[in-house]
Amino acid sequence: MTKQTARERLARAAFELFDERGYEQTTVDDIADRAGVGRTTFFRHYRSKEEVIFPDHDRLLARIDGRLTTSSSGTALVAVSDAVRLVLLHYLEEGDLARRRYALTSKVPALRDREIASVARYQRLFREFIAGWMGDSGASSLRAELMSAAVVAAHNHVLRRWLRGDSADPVAEVDAAMRDVIGLFPVADPAASPAAPGTTVVAFSTGKGLDALLPELRRLLEGDG
Numbered sequence: 001m002t003k004q005t006a007r008e009r010l011a012r013a014a015f016e017l018f019d020e021r022g023y024e025q026t027t028v029d030d031i032a033d034r035a036g037v038g039r040t041t042f043f044r045h046y047r048s049k050e051e052v053i054f055p056d057h058d059r060l061l062a063r064i065d066g067r068l069t070t071s072s073s074g075t076a077l078v079a080v081s082d083a084v085r086l087v088l089l090h091y092l093e094e095g096d097l098a099r100r101r102y103a104l105t106s107k108v109p110a111l112r113d114r115e116i117a118s119v120a121r122y123q124r125l126f127r128e129f130i131a132g133w134m135g136d137s138g139a140s141s142l143r144a145e146l147m148s149a150a151v152v153a154a155h156n157h158v159l160r161r162w163l164r165g166d167s168a169d170p171v172a173e174v175d176a177a178m179r180d181v182i183g184l185f186p187v188a189d190p191a192a193s194p195a196a197p198g199t200t201v202v203a204f205s206t207g208k209g210l211d212a213l214l215p216e217l218r219r220l221l222e223g224d225g
Contacts, residue, residue: 014049014053080130085178123151147184
């Protein structure tokens, strides 16, 4: 069995105590004592007992930002889907810890507020990326706002299903959910080249013969009329 680090022991001790005594009744000293370390060691790994529950958001946000910023305009939507999958996989890797966090935040209003604030940070990151990809206009700004909200809602829907034990294949579900989201917001690639010069033909009915019409059509197409 792999020996647990001090950080892992602290997290395990914290959740045990939260289950036994309740979040509000558990102190930093309680957690340190249960983990067999000193108070100084606790603060070397976590800034507060709240951070034991939400320890990795900054690192995860950096990973998401890295995936988004390495994409090109032509792969922007693929990058958004990949970034959403990254977030989901993070929770799946946490396993039981993610489920215990979900149960705890469902019961403690202060933790629920912290979780809502964290979700807002993810949504802002997606919104800023999507807005930059779509271009700077009023209509694009609104579409970016709506799309980022839909992206986060789709992820959270699948994540909560997995946390409740209702999803056997959350990765496949989140991929399908993202296809649905992208389908709701059909957009032209902002980097796409303008259409190549060509000829637009308009069909109409006339009593003139083709030989009589051709010179007139040629004159119009050449811009002489």
